[in-house]
Amino acid sequence: MVGDTDDLVVRTPEAFRRAGIDVWIRHRVTAVDLGRHLVEVTDLDTARTYWESFDRLLLATGARPVIPDAIDASLAGVYGVKSLDDARAIQHALDAAPGASVVVVGGGYVGVEMAENLRRIGRSVTVIDRNPALMSSLDPDMSQRVTELALSLGIKVALEENLTGLDAHGGVVRAVQTDRARHPADIVILGLGVRPEAELAASAGIPLGVGGAVHVDDHCRTGIQDVLAAGDCADAYDVVRRQYVYQPLATHASKQGRIAGLAVAGRSGRFPGVTGTAVTQIGNAEIARTGIGEREIRSLNIDGAAAAISSTTRVGYMPGASAVHVKLWGERGSGRLLGAQIVGGPGAGKRIDVVATALMMAMTVEDLLGLDLAYSPGLSDTWDPVQVAARVLVRDL
């Protein structure tokens, strides 16, 4: 366990200042005047408002947790999961009420990770999701595995339930109400994803794209001269879907940040887009995906075929070998690789990176099969599990 939330701060304002970067915390930009290259700034401590000029403007306003209309987030006991302050508040609430009932609303990555960590510290927790399985962005057979993993850790799961509201008493939450049940709750954690913080951009007339995010090109340019955007407030091009997507992930934010930083400094760099890669852990299991799966393939009208195989993280005869399940999708006719999903023991998850690399280069399933991947009995079989899946899939394409 991490000792203190302060350990999670990647870089302090002081570290930025030492690097020669002016940092103004507790100052909010409230408006942008694109024509005059000015931003309106409010000092939150003094309430003083002033205008500051810029040569180039980089929007990195991030995202905020989704709060459904049915929820009054101002109730005591209701928490989002986005900032370190959220983490501190949740920690404080847990410490103050050791016997509290915790309900997590939303069974995606954030919801499942919250639930798993609560179980790890011995807390009772229920995850509510409207879909038939947790992590339903995966294919049904894979999300079923995730649901079983969660259940095996003692996480209570309420599926196919739609949130209808919160019961409260005296401004304090008491239960989560769905269309099928009432779940008593002293602490409610919202894991329903995030939305881009793009109001500032929108009010300045900077074009928004998919999901209401600031639309950027592969140089993080917004289309407005001298205005760039990067990270959770911006969209990104998905090279597999061949369309823009809103995927607020740390990996994209870091890479877009680098490209935008280069552009601000007058240098060149290109953000090649995303392939939809993500990984997480539940107990000892690792869950990873990249590219597109059943749902996207259907909605994009692609003629897809899948192979689902089971292999092992190490050669089967080696101590410590554990099962790994790989599902691989390809396009009939072209043979193009479309995506992969992995659920398995330690060492399984990061194997998705080979497929993520292959997707970025528009490789075929046959190409994947020919890759010279590393083998040693303690680390992999002679055919890596993703290649075992490719070997089966290639026959159907």
Add this chain to the structure above:
Amino acid sequence: MVGDTDDLVVRTPEAFRRAGIDVWIRHRVTAVDLGRHLVEVTDLDTARTYWESFDRLLLATGARPVIPDAIDASLAGVYGVKSLDDARAIQHALDAAPGASVVVVGGGYVGVEMAENLRRIGRSVTVIDRNPALMSSLDPDMSQRVTELALSLGIKVALEENLTGLDAHGGVVRAVQTDRARHPADIVILGLGVRPEAELAASAGIPLGVGGAVHVDDHCRTGIQDVLAAGDCADAYDVVRRQYVYQPLATHASKQGRIAGLAVAGRSGRFPGVTGTAVTQIGNAEIARTGIGEREIRSLNIDGAAAAISSTTRVGYMPGASAVHVKLWGERGSGRLLGAQIVGGPGAGKRIDVVATALMMAMTVEDLLGLDLAYSPGLSDTWDPVQVAARVLVRDL
């Protein structure tokens, strides 16, 4: 530890027969008549010799351990490392002499793996190598790390020593003699690599290539009508060096075997070549490489630049994070990625696969930097260590 060497048999003759494949063990092919499509076979049990016809012939004669002229391998106590019989013989010798001095000649992958496993079962072992470090196919700075890892496990290492002979008494080995020392030894294990078993092919007039291996194209064809070859007896095209190489590895053998099998069955498949990927473990450390390093880059007259970085297998604040050292090579001007070497804790080694994939697709270092690789604090930093190295290297290209 694996319970029994029999557990290491991937497929028994009976399993092949059940699959409808005739298998003749203890039968040696002693000649090939290419013109008449015949092979001469000797039954080793009856000494009967006969001719058998073929439509297509696949040579999969494998390799045998290198035995230097200075060594009399017929001495008792001297062992190669190639077959399961070798493993059984070494195991038997170790069991019979718990206090035996063991010397491993050769500090490459096989030698280091042997030494590490001997230490694991509590045996004293010395590795002799003529180079200034173990695993000297890596760059000097990385092979130095490997040497230090071996020393930390209590492996004795004798470097820059050239084998001159074996001391024996009554047909039993007593010591390994080098140009600098005499190493007492009851058991001598030869880890000096392997040579292709290509005499049968050569005597039939089938062309040999690099290292005396059977030369094959990307369909495992030998250039002789209806004669194919695959595995440790054959060469392979290295897409990074852009030349043929002899790399007798299980991964290549499996993939060539598939392609040759398809060809024998009249179907098509292409072996795209190799990128020189290998991984091994020493204690808890993982050591991996792909592509080319300092030595090859110099000999190929490539204008190369390298970046060597240290990162962690997980985000630094996570329990279980351990150091990972990545060295990445690229070509100045073109920006082409040339190779990588990794030494690090659990989870470090298989990260080489991303670079192996990138090399197969002739990606640039900039391309590597843009990849959408998986991030979760327990499995990786937001920039995977190979991308941290790319971020440094890209400035020098």
